[in-house]
Amino acid sequence: MLVFLAAWGMLHFWFYANDASGDVPLYQSYGDAVRHGQVPYRDFPVEYPPGALPAFVLPAVPDGSFATWFDWLMAACGAGCVALTAAFRAPRLALPFAAVSPLLVGSLERSHFDLWPTLLALAGVAALVRERHLLGWALLGASFAAKLYAVVLVPVAVVWTLRRRGPRVLAAGAAAWLAVVAAVCVPFAILAPHELRTTVTGQVTRPLQIETLAGSYLMTFEHPEIKSSHGSKSLPNHDGLAAATSAVMLVVLLALWAGFARGESDAARLIRYAAACICAFVALGKILSPQYLVWLVPFVPLVRGRRGLAATVLLVAVLVDTQVWFPSRYFTEFVYTGHLAWLVLLRDVLLVALVAVLALPTSRGASRTASVR
Numbered sequence: 001m002l003v004f005l006a007a008w009g010m011l012h013f014w015f016y017a018n019d020a021s022g023d024v025p026l027y028q029s030y031g032d033a034v035r036h037g038q039v040p041y042r043d044f045p046v047e048y049p050p051g052a053l054p055a056f057v058l059p060a061v062p063d064g065s066f067a068t069w070f071d072w073l074m075a076a077c078g079a080g081c082v083a084l085t086a087a088f089r090a091p092r093l094a095l096p097f098a099a100v101s102p103l104l105v106g107s108l109e110r111s112h113f114d115l116w117p118t119l120l121a122l123a124g125v126a127a128l129v130r131e132r133h134l135l136g137w138a139l140l141g142a143s144f145a146a147k148l149y150a151v152v153l154v155p156v157a158v159v160w161t162l163r164r165r166g167p168r169v170l171a172a173g174a175a176a177w178l179a180v181v182a183a184v185c186v187p188f189a190i191l192a193p194h195e196l197r198t199t200v201t202g203q204v205t206r207p208l209q210i211e212t213l214a215g216s217y218l219m220t221f222e223h224p225e226i227k228s229s230h231g232s233k234s235l236p237n238h239d240g241l242a243a244a245t246s247a248v249m250l251v252v253l254l255a256l257w258a259g260f261a262r263g264e265s266d267a268a269r270l271i272r273y274a275a276a277c278i279c280a281f282v283a284l285g286k287i288l289s290p291q292y293l294v295w296l297v298p299f300v301p302l303v304r305g306r307r308g309l310a311a312t313v314l315l316v317a318v319l320v321d322t323q324v325w326f327p328s329r330y331f332t333e334f335v336y337t338g339h340l341a342w343l344v345l346l347r348d349v350l351l352v353a354l355v356a357v358l359a360l361p362t363s364r365g366a367s368r369t370a371s372v373r
Contacts, residue, residue: 003099004082008075011102011110018328022111022291024067026231031060042192046199047231048113051145051184055113070113077115078102081298084122088129089267091308094301101297104319108327112291117146121153122298125274129267133161137173141180148203149295152277155257156270163265207234208242210335212288213348219334219341226335232289233335242286249284253277256359263361268304275299275311276358283351290326293319300354307357314354321347 010016026047033044034057040046046053059069078101085098102109109115120143127136140157143150154177161170188196208215210226210233218224224235235241260273278299282292300315301308325333325340333340 001079001082001099003096004079004102005075007100007102008078008110011107015328016103016107018107022108022327023113023231024070024111027056027070027113028060028066030056031058031066035060039191041188041195041199045195047202049145049148049185049199050188050196051142052113052116052147055116055146071110074110074113074115077119078109080119081115081122084119084126085298085302087126088271088302090302091304093309093312097301097312098298104316104323105294105297106319106323106326108291109294112294114147114291114294117143117150118295118298120146121150121278121295124150124157125153125271125299128157128160129270131164133165133169133173134176137161138176138180141177142184144177145181145184148200149278149281149292152253152281153274156260156273156277159257159261160265160270202230206230206232206287207236208238208245209234209287209289211290211344211348212245212286213283213345213352214238214241214245214286215288216341216345216348219338220345223338232287245284245286249280249286252280252284252355252359256280259359259361271299271302272304272307272358275303276355279351279355279358283348283355288348290322293322296354300358303358307362311354311357314350314357318347318350318354321350 030040030044030046030053034040034053038044040050040053055070055073059066059073062069082095082098085095088094120139124136124139124143127133127139137157140150140153144154157173158170161173185196207227207229210216210219210224215235215238218235218238218241225237226233227236228234229236256273256277260269263269275296278295282288282296296315297319301312303311321343325343329340334344
């Protein structure tokens with residue numbers, strides 16, 4: 001954790017400090033509005049689900065710079081991920097990787113709130129691994145309430161709890177998940193039902209983003225029309241391609257959930273399939289913002305064996321590739337000119353390769369060797 005905090009401190013210097021504000025001014029507007037007595041969704045629109053609000057409100061409570069307090073909050077979430085990595089029976093390189101990860105992810109890690117839902121999701125999986133099923137389900141519900149991507153972990157958790165503890169504990173776990181989501185979301189659904197529904201549907205109906213696999217392909221080989229939408233650059237005239245992309249992602253996720261259900265329910269497979277599901281959501285969806293890579297950082301290095309080593313190497317390549325063009329060259333050499341579109345496309349192809357490495361079934365020979373061990 002000391003190494004992690006030292007690496008985090010380095011994000012304030014050298015090229016890491018360039019254009020490091022990210023979405024912090026937007027978060028500050030949310031936090032200041034709440035501090036002055038306004039109610040989220042009812043009195044002002046919020047782009048994110050209600051579970052994200054603590055990351056915006058807490059840094060606005062103390063006197064002083066919002067950006068400084070937000071930085072400390074994200075550092076605490078990152079340090080929590082390091083501590084949770086140590087709680088797993090992780091591969092030897094997983095903990096060092098977690099410690100130096102800020103240098104690989106770059107300034108986007110401290111300028112976006114994604115470490116908050118990532119910490120909750122990792123804690124939920126850690127609780128499931130340690131047979132704390134109700135706690136695990138509650139934490140997964142909190143992660144989903146903070147950022148919707150965590151829903152991809154629910155089918156894996158269903159299989160895990162059903163096989164390890166039976167239908168009664170599964171029902172209790174599902175009730176815990178629903179209770180947490182309801183406790184976070186229902187008050188705002190009562191106060192501002194239309195605005196909260198608009199926030200959720202707005203995330204689901206967003207157009208194809210230019211940084212996705214399909215979007216970066218179009219940016220590399222064509223000259224598509226680009227418009228700003230939901231705080232990102234999108235391709236509004238490609239709704240059919242966006243729908244096809246979402247369909248492919250859903251098919252891959254269904255295959256992953258079925259693959260986990262067909263095999264043994266051991267901790268190593270739970271971690272691997274959790275990482276694969278999150279990676280498939282990131283790599284194959286119609287939205288792919290750079291900060292989504294934060295979701296992968298704690299999970300991928302936990303995968304064991306040669307598969308885990310190969311996946312971690314691919315993740316490092318993805319992170320380094322992203323730092324080359326984001327944030328300093330994002331607009332000048334990608335959005336406006338398309339000169340680095342090929343580099344974004346390469347990043348997305350590497351992400352697809354990462355999904356394949358995590359998802360491909362283990363050979364029978366390897367399975368027998370693992371069972372003997």
